[in-house]
Structures are given as C-alpha cells and as structure tokens.
Amino acid sequence: xxRKHPFHSLTVGYDWEMxxxxxxTESAGEDEIVKIADEIRKKLPWARTGIDIDLLELxxxxxxxxxxxxxxxxxxxxxxxxxxxxxxxxILPIGARPTEQMPIGSHIHIGTIPDFxxxxxxxxxxxxxxxxxxxxxxxxPFSRFDIGKFKSYRVAYNAEWCSFPVEMRIPQxxxxxxxxxxxxxxxxxxxxxxxxxxxxxxxxxMEEYTALCAGLLYGVVKRAKKMxxxxxxxxWHSMNRLSAAKDGLQATLYWYGENxxxxxxxxxxxxxxxxxxxxxxxxxxxxxxxxxxxxxxQTQSDFLKLFIELDNDPASLFRTLMTVLSDDNAFKTYxxxxxxxxxxxxxxxxxxxxxNITKDVPHFHLYMLSxxxxxxxxxxxxxxEAEGKIISTFSPYEAILYTKTDLL
Numbered sequence: 142x143x144r145k146h147p148f149h150s151l152t153v154g155y156d157w158e159m160x161x162x163x164x165x166t167e168s169a170g171e172d173e174i175v176k177i178a179d180e181i182r183k184k185l186p187w188a189r190t191g192i193d194i195d196l197l198e199l200x201x202x203x204x205x206x207x208x209x210x211x212x213x214x215x216x217x218x219x220x221x222x223x224x225x226x227x228x229x230x231x232i233l234p235i236g237a238r239p240t241e242q243m244p245i246g247s248h249i250h251i252g253t254i255p256d257f258x259x260x261x262x263x264x265x266x267x268x269x270x271x272x273x274x275x276x277x278x279x280x281x282p283f284s285r286f287d288i289g290k291f292k293s294y295r296v297a298y299n300a301e302w303c304s305f306p307v308e309m310r311i312p313q314x315x316x317x318x319x320x321x322x323x324x325x326x327x328x329x330x331x332x333x334x335x336x337x338x339x340x341x342x343x344x345x346x347m348e349e350y351t352a353l354c355a356g357l358l359y360g361v362v363k364r365a366k367k368m369x370x371x372x373x374x375x376x377w378h379s380m381n382r383l384s385a386a387k388d389g390l391q392a393t394l395y396w397y398g399e400n401x402x403x404x405x406x407x408x409x410x411x412x413x414x415x416x417x418x419x420x421x422x423x424x425x426x427x428x429x430x431x432x433x434x435x436x437x438x439q440t441q442s443d444f445l446k447l448f449i450e451l452d453n454d455p456a457s458l459f460r461t462l463m464t465v466l467s468d469d470n471a472f473k474t475y476x477x478x479x480x481x482x483x484x485x486x487x488x489x490x491x492x493x494x495x496x497n498i499t500k501d502v503p504h505f506h507l508y509m510l511s512x513x514x515x516x517x518x519x520x521x522x523x524x525x526e527a528e529g530k531i532i533s534t535f536s537p538y539e540a541i542l543y544t545k546t547d548l549l
Contacts, residue, residue, distance in 0.1 A: 147259035147362060148252070150205060151420045153355050154332070156248040157199040157347065158340050159234040161225060166240065166459045168195045169230045180224045181217070188217055196245060197221065197232065203252070207422040211348050218344055231463050234347075236281025236295045236339030236442075239288065239455035239462075244295040244303060245340040247278070249351050251358045252332035258312040259365075260325040260333055263358060266365035267323045268307050268374065270357065271337050272381035272394055273410060275322075276403045277431065278350065279389040280339035280441040286455050292389035292442035295339050296382065299509070304336040306382055306512050309375055322382075333358060342441055343472045346430045352423040353431065357410060359417025379512035384488040389440040393487040402484045404435045430473065438482040444475045494521060498531055500548055503539040 161169040161177060169177075174192045181190045181199075189200035199217055204210040225232045237244055254260050275296050284294035291297040299305040307321045317325065322337035335354045341347040381394040385403060392403045411425045418424055434440060445462065452458050465471050490513075497510050504522075511518050522543065525531045532549070534542050 152203045152252045154203045154250040155201045158196045158245045162231045234340045237284040239283040239459045244300040247338040249335040249354045250332040257327045261312040261315045262365040264323045266361045271322045272385040276385035278338035282442040293386040296386040356414030356418030360413035383512045388485045390438040391485045439479045498545045500544045501542040504541045
C-alpha cells in the first residue's frame with residue numbers, strides 16, 4: 142500500500158433501494174417505477190435515480206460534506222415520495238417484503254480510491270467488521286413468507302447472491318467482481334461499496350450509516366497496511382455474519398479468541414472511524430440513533446417484530462407496515478420507549494447446519510444456507526458424519542446428498 146492515504150479525497154454516494162407499492166401491497170411494476178425515476182431526474186438533474194428489477198433505486202450524487210449530503214438526501218426522498226404519492230403509490234424502504242423473495246438494500250459507495258490493490262487490501266481489512274454492520278442494519282425479519290427466525294433474512298439468504306460474504310484475496314492476484322458484502326468497484330468506479338446493509342426505513346438513520354461507513358473505511362486503512370490474516374478468520378467471520386443476521390445487536394460474536402457482545406465491539410469501530418468522519422464533516426457524537434440502538438441492543442427489525450406478534454399473516458402484516466412506516470419518526474419514537482434487550486448466547490454453527498438437514502439434502506442447498514466457504518462447510522459436514530449425526534450418499538446429478546441419521 143502506498144505511503145500516502147489511498148483515498149485521494151473522501152467521497153460518498155449511495156444506491157438506496159425501495160419498494161414502490163400499490164395500495165394492495167403489490168409492486169407498482171417496472172414500467173411505472175421507470176416513469177417515477179425519470180420524473181425524479183427531470184426535477185433533480187444531479188440525481189442518478191433508476192430501477193433495479195422491480196425496485197426504485199435512489200442514487201445519490203457524489204458528496205464530500207455531511208451537511209450537504211443530508212440536505213440532498215432529504216430533497217431526494219421528498220421528491221421521490223411526492224411523485225409516487227401523486228401517482229397513487231407508496232414508497233417503502235425496508236430490507237425485504239413479507240410476501241416477496243426480492244431483497245432490498247442500502248448500498249453505500251465510499252471513494253475516491255484509484256488503486257485496485259489498495260482497495261483490495263482495505264476490503265480484506267474490513268472482513269471482521271462486516272458482521273457488526275449487519276447486526277446494526279437488520280431490517281428484514283421476514284422474507285419469502287418466512288417470519289421471525291432471523292432479524293435479517295436478506296443477509297441470511299445472501300440477498301439472493303446480491304450480497305454474499307467477503308473473500309480474502311491476494312491483492313496482486315485479485316480481479317474485479319460483484320456482489321460481496323464489501324465490494325471493490327474498480328476499475329469501473331473508483332469506490333468501495335458497502336452492500337451488507339438492509340435498506341433503512343429511517344432517513345436520519347440512513348445518514349448516520351453513511352457517515353459511519355465512510356469513517357470506518359477511511360480509518361481501516363492503517364490496519365490494512367499491517368494486516369496479517371488470523372488463522373481461521375474467514376471461518377469465524379462467516380459464523381459471526383450468520384449470528385448477526387439472526388440476533389442483530391443482541392448477537393454474541395467470536396472476536397479474536399473470545400466471545401463478545403457485538404455492541405461491545407462498536408467502541409473499537411467508533412475509534413477507527415473517528416478521523417474519517419471528521420474529514421467528512423461529521424463526528425461520532427452525531428450518531429445519535431446508532432448509539433441509542435447500541436445501548437438498547439435494538440434494531441429496526443425488533444421494531445417490525447412487534448407487528449409480527451400482532452399479526453403474522455404476511456399479506457395483512459405488509460399492509461400494516463406500509464401505514465406505520467409512512468411516518469418518518471416511527472422508529473425513533475419506538476426507540477425512545479424501547480427496553481434494553483439481553484445479549485443472546487453464541488450461535489452454534491453445527492446446530493444451525495444440522496437444523497437444515499432432513500433427508501437427501503444436496504450439498505449446494507447447505508452451501509446456499511451457510512455463510513461458510515465450501516472448504517470449511519465440507520470440513521464441518523465430514524465432522525458431523527464422523528460423529529454419526531448425518532450420513533452422505535452420492536448422486537450423479539447433485540454430487541453429495543446428506544441425511545440426518547435420526548430420520549432414518
């Protein structure tokens with residue numbers, strides 16, 4: 142890594158995905174979303190708003206000052222909502238829809254970084270911190286008609302291959318790709334993209350996410366310069382990512398040899414992010430909602446789970462959430478009154494894998510459900526087989542199939 146700081150200037154932008162819904166909770170459809178995006182760009186020439194399948198993707202212009210970013214963010218959201226309302230639609234930022242498979246994310250671009258190998262080193266150094274960001278941003282306690290098992294179904298399901306665990310890469314040998322939780326966008330764009338965040342429902346919280354991510358990426362450079370991969374780091378990072386998706390800010394993570402509440406790690410994150418946030422014109426003291434969430438171990442998913450308890454029918458639940466989240470202050474009001482949640486026990490990866498094995502389950506199915514790289518997953522499955530908990534059979538179409546022995 143060069144002696145100078147690899148970020149030539151600290152800039153930010155985002156792709157904030159949102160559902161555009163009819164009163165019946167169905168998507169407005171791609172044709173209508175394209176029309177809304179076109180109108181937004183006509184009214185705000187600096188906005189780069191577009192469509193991502195059946196989602197409206199608000200794309201913020203590049204900024205280097207937090208106050209300016211906040212002003213443009215609110216202008217963009219207000220414009221989008223006004224146009225959608227005029228057409229009879231509701232714009233809903235949320236991590237997933239209770240009745241749909243399509244995940245919805247908040248993708249934050251941090252730049253400006255011109256050197257690819259520097260960017261890869263920074264991405265490698267970000268690996269341990271991704272689960273913390275996942276825990277903070279949980280906002281999808283439902284997906285595909287599944288409800289309540291995870292606080293971020295979007296991350297647990299790898300956002301349908303749109304946000305999957307970061308791979309440790311050799312900087313001099315790496316090539317560009319797409320879809321990881323922290324994604325180098327060079328050479329196409331001089332940014333590193335944070336893709337692991339569920340779409341935020343609160344405007345102020347989205348602004349705080351942006352400032353924190355900008356500061357963290359800027360500050361992690363010092364660690365990247367002297368970083369040596371810890372033994373089994375990818376394995377425990379993968380386990381932590383799943384724990385964060387399951388338990389949010391109540392999660393216990395495995396942290397450099399010991400179990401630690403995820404909320405206790407944020408003091409380190411704030412320390413790393415301090416300098417970069419100041420350059421961006423923000424400070425750790427500005428993270429008022431995030432700090433309150435951490436102190437109470439509360440996430441947006443915990444707020445949404447209140448409504449699941451009242452009505453767990455996905456369709457009617459969705460109608461309720463459309464109404465509740467139309468109030469910009471709904472989450473902040475909840476957070477003020479919310480109680481402090483307890484820390485949960487560490488997640489057992491073995492138990493999680495076993496819970497997804499019934500009869501003749503293909504290896505690929507477990508790979509999709511597991512955060513582990515294939516090598517580590519295969520080692521774990523061999524261990525479970527040696528312990529007599531599962532058996533494997535060969536299939537010419539799917540390679541290896543696994544069956545839990547107590548089902549035989």
